[in-house]
Amino acid sequence: MSQVAQEAGVSLATASRAINGSANRTVRDDLRERVLAAAERLRYSPDANAQAMARGRTMSLGLIVHDIADPYFSSIAAGVSQAAARADLAMTLASTQHDATLEPRFVELLTRQRARAIVVAGGRLQDDEANERMRRALQDFRRSGGSVALVGQPLLDVDTVVIANASGSADLARALHGRGYRRFAVLAGPEVHLTARDRNAGFSEALAQLGSPVDPDLVIRSAFTRDGGYEAMSTLLAAGTDVECVFAVNDVMAVGAIAAARDAGVRVPDDVAVAGFDDIVTLRDITPALSTVRVPLVDVGVMATELALAPESVEPRLVHVDGSVVLRESTPGRT
Amino acid sequence: MSQVAQEAGVSLATASRAINGSANRTVRDDLRERVLAAAERLRYSPDANAQAMARGRTMSLGLIVHDIADPYFSSIAAGVSQAAARADLAMTLASTQHDATLEPRFVELLTRQRARAIVVAGGRLQDDEANERMRRALQDFRRSGGSVALVGQPLLDVDTVVIANASGSADLARALHGRGYRRFAVLAGPEVHLTARDRNAGFSEALAQLGSPVDPDLVIRSAFTRDGGYEAMSTLLAAGTDVECVFAVNDVMAVGAIAAARDAGVRVPDDVAVAGFDDIVTLRDITPALSTVRVPLVDVGVMATELALAPESVEPRLVHVDGSVVLRESTPGRT
DNA sequence: AGCGAGTTGGAATGCGCTTTCCAGCGTAGG
DNA sequence: CCTACGCTGGAAAGCGCATTCCAACTCGCT
Numbered sequence: 001m002s003q004v005a006q007e008a009g010v011s012l013a014t015a016s017r018a019i020n021g022s023a024n025r026t027v028r029d030d031l032r033e034r035v036l037a038a039a040e041r042l043r044y045s046p047d048a049n050a051q052a053m054a055r056g057r058t059m060s061l062g063l064i065v066h067d068i069a070d071p072y073f074s075s076i077a078a079g080v081s082q083a084a085a086r087a088d089l090a091m092t093l094a095s096t097q098h099d100a101t102l103e104p105r106f107v108e109l110l111t112r113q114r115a116r117a118i119v120v121a122g123g124r125l126q127d128d129e130a131n132e133r134m135r136r137a138l139q140d141f142r143r144s145g146g147s148v149a150l151v152g153q154p155l156l157d158v159d160t161v162v163i164a165n166a167s168g169s170a171d172l173a174r175a176l177h178g179r180g181y182r183r184f185a186v187l188a189g190p191e192v193h194l195t196a197r198d199r200n201a202g203f204s205e206a207l208a209q210l211g212s213p214v215d216p217d218l219v220i221r222s223a224f225t226r227d228g229g230y231e232a233m234s235t236l237l238a239a240g241t242d243v244e245c246v247f248a249v250n251d252v253m254a255v256g257a258i259a260a261a262r263d264a265g266v267r268v269p270d271d272v273a274v275a276g277f278d279d280i281v282t283l284r285d286i287t288p289a290l291s292t293v294r295v296p297l298v299d300v301g302v303m304a305t306e307l308a309l310a311p312e313s314v315e316p317r318l319v320h321v322d323g324s325v326v327l328r329e330s331t332p333g334r335t
Numbered sequence: 336m337s338q339v340a341q342e343a344g345v346s347l348a349t350a351s352r353a354i355n356g357s358a359n360r361t362v363r364d365d366l367r368e369r370v371l372a373a374a375e376r377l378r379y380s381p382d383a384n385a386q387a388m389a390r391g392r393t394m395s396l397g398l399i400v401h402d403i404a405d406p407y408f409s410s411i412a413a414g415v416s417q418a419a420a421r422a423d424l425a426m427t428l429a430s431t432q433h434d435a436t437l438e439p440r441f442v443e444l445l446t447r448q449r450a451r452a453i454v455v456a457g458g459r460l461q462d463d464e465a466n467e468r469m470r471r472a473l474q475d476f477r478r479s480g481g482s483v484a485l486v487g488q489p490l491l492d493v494d495t496v497v498i499a500n501a502s503g504s505a506d507l508a509r510a511l512h513g514r515g516y517r518r519f520a521v522l523a524g525p526e527v528h529l530t531a532r533d534r535n536a537g538f539s540e541a542l543a544q545l546g547s548p549v550d551p552d553l554v555i556r557s558a559f560t561r562d563g564g565y566e567a568m569s570t571l572l573a574a575g576t577d578v579e580c581v582f583a584v585n586d587v588m589a590v591g592a593i594a595a596a597r598d599a600g601v602r603v604p605d606d607v608a609v610a611g612f613d614d615i616v617t618l619r620d621i622t623p624a625l626s627t628v629r630v631p632l633v634d635v636g637v638m639a640t641e642l643a644l645a646p647e648s649v650e651p652r653l654v655h656v657d658g659s660v661v662l663r664e665s666t667p668g669r670t
Numbered sequence: 671a672g673c674g675a676g677t678t679g680g681a682a683t684g685c686g687c688t689t690t691c692c693a694g695c696g697t698a699g700g
Numbered sequence: 701c702c703t704a705c706g707c708t709g710g711a712a713a714g715c716g717c718a719t720t721c722c723a724a725c726t727c728g729c730t
Contacts, residue, residue, distance in 0.1 A: 001717065011680045016718060025719090028678070043475055048447040049387040050716035053685045058384065060427070060448075069413035069633070071406060071617055078404035081430045090444060092395070093428040095416045109425060112383040113395075140378055226620070252617075259620045280617075282406055282587075285561070285594045287622035298404070336686065346710045351688060360689090363708070385686035388715045677726075683719085690713080697706085 001044065008038035015039075019046065052114065057145070060090040061305065062110035064103060066122040068095040071280045072250070072297060076121045076151060079301020087309055089116060096122075100130050104137035111141045117308035121301070123152040123195030131155055149308035151300055153194045159307045159317045161300055165195055165277075166202030168293040168323030169247070172275060173206035175325045176245055176291070180334030181273060185218035185241070187232040187248040187257055193224055199249040199277055218243060222253075229256025237264045243272055245331060251276035251283050251292055258286070258330070273331040277323070289328035296321065336381070342373035350374075354381065387449060392480070395425040396640065397445035399438060401457040403430040406615045407585070407632060411456045411486060414636020422644055424451060431457075435465050439472035446476045452643035456636070458487040458530035466490055484643035486635055488529045494642045494652045496635055500530055500612075501537030503628040503658030504582070507610060508541035510660045511580055511626070515669030516608060520553035520576065522567040522583040522592055528559055534584040534612055553578060557588075564591025572599045578607055580666060586611035586618050586627055593621070593665070608666040612658070624663035631656065 005015035010031055018027045018035035027035075038044075052058040061084045065073040077093065084091045092115060094106035103120070110118050118141060124131055135156045138148050142158075154160040176184070186203060189196030204214045220236055222228035229248050236243065237260065248254035254276030261268050268274050269288055276283075279294035303319055310317075340350035345366055353362045353370035362370075373379075387393040396419045400408040412428065419426045427450060429441035438455070445453050453476060459466055470491045473483050482494075489495040511519075519542060524531025539549045555571055557563035564583050568591065571578065583589035589611030596603050603609050604623055611618075614629035638654055645652075 012717085013680055013682095013719080014678085017679090020718080022718080026678075031679085043478070045443065045446045045475065045479060047388070047449060047716055049384040049393065049449060050685090051718075052384040053382070053388060053687090054716075054718040056685070056718095067413070068403075068416055069406075069409050069616070071404075071409070074404050074406070074409035074412075077409075077428070078402070078430065081403055081428065082432075090427050090448065091429070092425050093412070093416065094426070095413065097417075108380065111380045113425065114382060114384060140380065143378075144380060226617075255617075255620045262622070281404070282561075282590075282615075282617050285590045285621065287597070347687085348689080348710060348712095349708090352709090355688085357688080361708075366709085382686055385715090386688075388717090389686075389688040391688095391715070671730100673728105673730085675726105675728090677724100679722105679724085681720105681722085683721095685717090685719105686715105688713105688715085690711105692711080693709090695706100695708080698704090700701100700703085 001046070004035065004038045004042055004044045007042060008034040010035060020051070058114050058116055059088060060092055060113065060115050061308070062092045062094065062106070062113070062115040062118040064094045064096065064106050064118065064120045064122070066096055066098050068093060070252070071282050072252070072278055073121055075281065075297035076301040076304070079298035080119050080305045082298070083302045083305035087305070100125060100127065104133045107134070107137035107141055111144055111146065114144065115146055117147045117149070117305075119149050119151070119301070119304045119308050121151040121304070123193060124155050126192040126194060126197070147308050147312060149304045151304050154316065154318055157316055159313070161304045161307060161319045161321060163295055163300065164320060164322045165198035168295070168325070169199040169202040169249075169277060170206035171323070171325045172247070172277070172291070172293050173203045174210065175327055176275060176331055177207065177210045177212060179327070179331060181245040181331070182212045183242060183244045184212070184214050185220065185236055185243040185246045186214055187229055187246060187253050188219045188221055189224040189228065189249045189253065191221055196224055196249045203247050224250065224253065226252045226256040229253030230260040233257035233260035234264065237261065237266055244334070245273040245275065248274065248276050251278045251280040251290060254290055254292070255283055255286060269330050269332055275331050279326055288330040291327045291331040293323035294326050295323045336379065339370065339373045339377055339379045342377060343369040345370060355386070393449050393451055394423060395427055395448065395450050396643070397427045397429065397441070397448070397450040397453040399429045399431065399441050399453065399455045399457070401431055401433050403428060405587070406617050407587070407613055408456055410616065410632035411636040411639075414633035415454050415640045417633070418637045418640035422640070435460060435462065439468045442469070442472035442476055446479055446481065449479065450481055452482045452484070452640075454484050454486070454636070454639045454643050456486040456639070458528060459490050461527040461529060461532070482643050482647060484639045486639050489651065489653055492651055494648070496639045496642060496654045496656060498630055498635065499655060499657045500533035503630070503660070504534040504537040504584075504612060505541035506658070506660045507582070507612070507626070507628050508538045509545065510662055511610060511666055512542065512545050512547060514662070514666060516580040516666070517547045518577060518579045519547070519549050520555065520571055520578040520581045521549055522564055522571075522581060522588050523554045523556055524559045524563065524584045524588065526556055531559055531584045538582055559585065559588065561587045561591040564588030565595040568592035568595035569599065572596065572601055579669070580608040580610065582610050584612055586613045586615045586625060589625055589627070590618060590621060604665050604667055610666050614661055623665040626662045626666040628658035629661050630658045
């Protein structure tokens with residue numbers, strides 16, 4: 001920049017003010033022109049790190065997800081990316097690949113980077129120790145001047161976008177019950193996965209209230225992934241039950257379940273209906289079209305980002321996002 | 336850090352050396368211990384921006400994609416993320432949302448951040464002006480000390496991972512021909528999209544060589560997206576042709592095409608076969624299972640990152656990645 | 671014409687760290 | 701016993717910028 005200043009025949013201070021438009025200071029037009037021309041001529045590019053240091057704050061925002069290749073997270077990431085761009089922030093993405101120990105590590109990384117804010121997507125696990133580590137890491141981050149928003153369960157004492165998992169799946173349960181289904185199974189995901197747990201709980205409780213409780217033996221645990229859904233469905237089918245409808249706690253698992261049914265020669269929905277959760281865009285065209293609970297994931301990303309960027313509040317804020325039931329061919333009405 | 340040094344009773348220099356392990360200098364063990372303990376006690380977190388400035392290089396890598404919510408790009412991003420983590424680099428992700436003018440802007444952003452390297456994913460367009468702008472932006476980035484790798488067409492004078500689009504779709508064409516198909520249509524994507532163009536060209540040329548050239552009227556242009564595929568397929572079906580097999584230049588379009596067929600009451604594959612390109616993981620369970628060309632996208636991301644991080648070479652390096660044909664139910668053999 | 675207020679350019683300081691450079695120490699070799 | 705060298709700690713310089721403080725200058729008013 002000193003070269004630019006010299007080239008333009010002004011002082012370093014003036015060059016800085018001309019290029020990055022100082023707050024309560026103006027630069028005469030002709031000088032500004034000269035400086036900008038010189039900068040252009042010299043292909044000058046301001047050093048963001050130096051700016052960050054001088055200004056005491058960066059222009060970047062961190063996003064932590066479990067797996068960026070998972071459409072659930074990539075949708076959220078798209079929203080965060082949008083909102084970050086609008087706020088003129090660069091987005092640093094960290095993907096833990098489902099390794100929970102990496103999460104606080106990434107928070108530390110982003111603390112070192114002095115990111116403006118961190119958005120943590122991906123549900124919490126029931127692991128008090130891990131959550132405590134995460135809480136402390138986030139606290140350190142906030143003590144260093146950053147702000148945080150979470151997508152998931154409001155466990156970490158920070159602003160959180162809470163997806164109405166329980167009530168969404170309860171709505172779904174009632175809708176399916178309304179379509180005539182009575183005997184349900186649940187592909188419930190991992191025991192410790194709180195999102196999975198909430199969805200399962202909401203679903204099961206609603207059914208119990210309707211007088212069609214889910215047989216505990218028909219709540220199958222498996223990974224929260226396509227393969228987990230496949231495996232759980234295979235287990236279920238091998239047991240030879242007479243289930244009418246299978247609820248998988250997310251769409252990806254539901255897809256795995258449908259694949260398992262197909263491979264086992266079981267027709268969906270003729271022999272067994274299947275429903276999921278999330279309404280993943282990429283999966284809207286599968287056959288049969290999947291009944292599910294639509295969650296506006298891109299919006300969730302945007303909201304989380306805006307929450308993180310909003311002026312700090314004393315109390316952790318909660319933003320609730322409802323899902324809406326979408327019934328499709330995978331769960332036709334039973335006549 | 337000066338506080339840490341004071342707390343540990345050593346100089347700032349020693350604290351720095353103890354914490355970030357200087358190159359050719361050692362610190363006595365007891366002192367190091369003292370410093371680390373003090374750092375822990377004070378919850379000290381080194382400022383990455385200051386380190387970047389002092390060291391003259393950052394620990395971050397940029398990735399530019401068209402749309403992070405697209406599974407094609409999120410797969411590549413997963414690979415880049417992996418490789419970046421291995422190299423101890425933070426990944427800054429920029430998603431252009433298909434706005435080509437944003438691409439060079441993001442390069443400038445990453446230049447200001449002094450990123451170590453940039454990986455640009457997402458095929459080039461046939462737009463000399465845009466490509467020229469991009470080339471210049473990347474050159475400026477490299478002049479400022481960064482390195483670059485591209486995924487796509489080797490147009491920008493930088494290291495590039497080249498996906499064998501033409502030969503992959505030629506292989507697919509031959510395989511489909513081998514299964515007895517003769518009358519083809521191509522959902523060719525946008526005219527200016529070079530990846531789409533290469534795939535279309537490879538496919539059409541291979542068929543021409545086999546003596547079953549594609550009728551130019553049956554090459555439909557549309558967006559490179561699910562909706563583009565849907566629209567193109569609708570157009571095709573409305574025209575009422577007797578096509579046996581439709582090749583969509585990517586899986587997402589193929590899925591749209593299948594949806595369009597279904598909505599039009601046309602059965603896939605009984606009435607018309609459909610094939611795609613990419614073998615997107617999330618789409619492997621659609622019905623009917625899609626014949627396609629598998630591209631190891633995660634590996635592509637890893638390779639591009641490694642290419643970008645490898646010592647500079649004078650000549651732009653090219654790494655070729657082949658796709659492999661995967662025939663599934665969507666294109667059964669014709670008897 | 672003279673004075674104060676407002677405006678603008680420039681010198682200097684500091685952001686938090688790494689790294690040279692220098693000095694002090696202990697040790698081995700003569 | 702003395703010197704030369706290796707090892708280690710500390711002082712200080714500098715990375716590239718924003719910003720404060722000061723000085724100079726302009727304008728409007730009396």
